[in-house]
Amino acid sequence: MSHGRDANDRRRAVITVTEAGRKMTADRRSESVQRMAAAMEEEFSPAERRELLAMPTLRDRHDKAGSDRSADSTKGRQPWRKAPST
Secondary structure, eight states, X not given: OXXXXXXXXXXXXXXXXXXXXXXXXXXXXXXXXXXXXHHHHHHSOHHHHHHHHHSOOHHHHHHHHHXXXXXXXXXXXXXXXXXXXX
């Protein structure tokens, strides 16, 4: 990473990720994913792993919440939660 000051506002710090920083982050992420996959191999049966893979991803839930939110006229209600039945 490199850091410096904003040319227009000296109070602000500007931090930039270098190519070496990107590679380090990718390498660490790859190692983390490999450890997680190994743990899942050890802890879950093949059927359980298939079930996990079939679950909606967080991104899918987020996308759905966004589309529900635009159609939801109830202020303050979290759109991914069902409204209480009366």
